[in-house]
Amino acid sequence: MSPKTNASASAEPDAAAHPVSIVPPDTDAGSPVGAPSASGAVDLPAEPAEAAPQPLFSDLGLSEPIQRAIDEAGYRHPTPIQAQAIPYVLMSRDVLGVAQTGTGKTAGFTLPMLEILSGSRARARMPRSLILEPTRELALQVAENFVKYGKYLKLNHALLIGGESMAEQKDVLNRGVDVLIATPGRLIDLFERGGLLLTQTRLLVIDEADRMLDMGFIPDIEKIVGLLSPQRQTLFFSATMAPEIRRLADMFLQNPQEITVSRPSSVATTIEAGLVVVDEDDKRRVLRQMLRDDAVQNAIVFCNRKRDVDVLCKSLVKHGFSAGALHGDLPQSVRFSTLERFKAGDLKILVCSDVAARGIDIGGLSHVFNFDLPFHPEDYVHRIGRTGRAGRTGHAYSLASPHDRGLAEAIEALIGHPIPRLAVEGVTQLDWSEEDRPRGGKGRGRGQKTEHRGGKPARPSAATPVEATPVPEAAAAPPPSARKPAPPRHHRERELEDTSTQANGTPITGFGADVPAFMLLPRRHVAIAPSADDESTHTVDELA
DNA sequence: AAAAAAC
Numbered sequence: 001m002s003p004k005t006n007a008s009a010s011a012e013p014d015a016a017a018h019p020v021s022i023v024p025p026d027t028d029a030g031s032p033v034g035a036p037s038a039s040g041a042v043d044l045p046a047e048p049a050e051a052a053p054q055p056l057f058s059d060l061g062l063s064e065p066i067q068r069a070i071d072e073a074g075y076r077h078p079t080p081i082q083a084q085a086i087p088y089v090l091m092s093r094d095v096l097g098v099a100q101t102g103t104g105k106t107a108g109f110t111l112p113m114l115e116i117l118s119g120s121r122a123r124a125r126m127p128r129s130l131i132l133e134p135t136r137e138l139a140l141q142v143a144e145n146f147v148k149y150g151k152y153l154k155l156n157h158a159l160l161i162g163g164e165s166m167a168e169q170k171d172v173l174n175r176g177v178d179v180l181i182a183t184p185g186r187l188i189d190l191f192e193r194g195g196l197l198l199t200q201t202r203l204l205v206i207d208e209a210d211r212m213l214d215m216g217f218i219p220d221i222e223k224i225v226g227l228l229s230p231q232r233q234t235l236f237f238s239a240t241m242a243p244e245i246r247r248l249a250d251m252f253l254q255n256p257q258e259i260t261v262s263r264p265s266s267v268a269t270t271i272e273a274g275l276v277v278v279d280e281d282d283k284r285r286v287l288r289q290m291l292r293d294d295a296v297q298n299a300i301v302f303c304n305r306k307r308d309v310d311v312l313c314k315s316l317v318k319h320g321f322s323a324g325a326l327h328g329d330l331p332q333s334v335r336f337s338t339l340e341r342f343k344a345g346d347l348k349i350l351v352c353s354d355v356a357a358r359g360i361d362i363g364g365l366s367h368v369f370n371f372d373l374p375f376h377p378e379d380y381v382h383r384i385g386r387t388g389r390a391g392r393t394g395h396a397y398s399l400a401s402p403h404d405r406g407l408a409e410a411i412e413a414l415i416g417h418p419i420p421r422l423a424v425e426g427v428t429q430l431d432w433s434e435e436d437r438p439r440g441g442k443g444r445g446r447g448q449k450t451e452h453r454g455g456k457p458a459r460p461s462a463a464t465p466v467e468a469t470p471v472p473e474a475a476a477a478p479p480p481s482a483r484k485p486a487p488p489r490h491h492r493e494r495e496l497e498d499t500s501t502q503a504n505g506t507p508i509t510g511f512g513a514d515v516p517a518f519m520l521l522p523r524r525h526v527a528i529a530p531s532a533d534d535e536s537t538h539t540v541d542e543l544a
Numbered sequence: 545a546a547a548a549a550a551c
Binding site: 134135136161162163166183184185186187188189190214215216217220304305306327328353354355374375376379 | 545546547548549550551
């Protein structure tokens, strides 16, 4: 129905669906996950016959209270990582899990942990297990998972994260917790103040290790692990196995069972990407226009700077949009409540920094916008990975000014193909070469920077009227209402001079049937999306 | 260049 630049994960050999399993609901935020079997989104009719019968949760050796919670959540079949990891965790083995987003990784460790911990009770200030997460939002999501599956057990958990009252967290610790879910900074802080002892902690989970590495947490992690008894069970998860991660795993784990799950999602993933190049000062106006498209059900808009998040959000609200801001400088209470409102559909647009680029799972996101192109090309992949889940077409649209040419080239080099230009009705787009235009006194030419492109057709040019909106011909389909083909645009002198390789008729290939490299890259975020009836579970409290 | 995470 729209310019197809589709990435289809269905080309993956193991893209078999795993119906009724614990993965993010991937349905509209707030829709119940209670009966996934009844939802066509999960049970695909055209499913080829499986060679082996699907494993059942009831075969995994989990006790009745946990099994009942799983049943009530509507799940019957474990995902591959759950089926593989749970038995080893129950055997007290260390586990090295290489698993991406959407694999059901979180339940893969929370379920057996509940089983292991269900036998006895915690003592004051001595948590029995510890889960380390890189961001506060992720920690919250894991806590929600414990609430959901531990509802028939009498276990405590505590959320130990920055930005919230330490006194309250200390109180909870003093009462004794079975599961401590923490971000590294606050954990070390509290430990150094004597608020907690880790000597009795016999079960450690290091989640999102690659992200911990990216964020510079590894020294903290090493320090924390050093505080734990060597007589412990360790579960270590990472989306990738870079050498540095491997080194850490070797250091923290003993004779681990290694489990690798290749594909995140059970169903084909499709993302339609597009790029709009306009003057920096026009970006807000163009974004508003794009947001008014009926196809935009809900959207995350990424900015590079926290300040710009605030400015853009205020501007959108002023123009009548239902928008909220999310970045690391906002009070934690606001962060959580904004995220909750967005998930519940109370807010339609979430304007945020890269705090939400990875790790936050929001099901059923129709659009991701890059108001700014990210500085690091990998972040582009992470950002747009928030949409296009579970067989639905996601939309990932980026705004750029001619000044951002270098950023766009870096992204295109990473993903291995150009981002097609997207026509927006009534918007005249600029050509990259217009970065040479003097802008506000500090404009300067950067034309020479293109030398390193080595003649590779890196981007669409505007050498002909058609190529003003170079959407892959073969895959082109009627565009959505607000993105009718761009009106014939006038040529600027520079565009006529620009004879980039794209002008020679080299087709601009969309994703087509190829699986683009970036889709094979790890998508890293914990897979928990609470259903609407889980709303009350995001505070530090006891499991019912 | 920025953001994240401790106060």
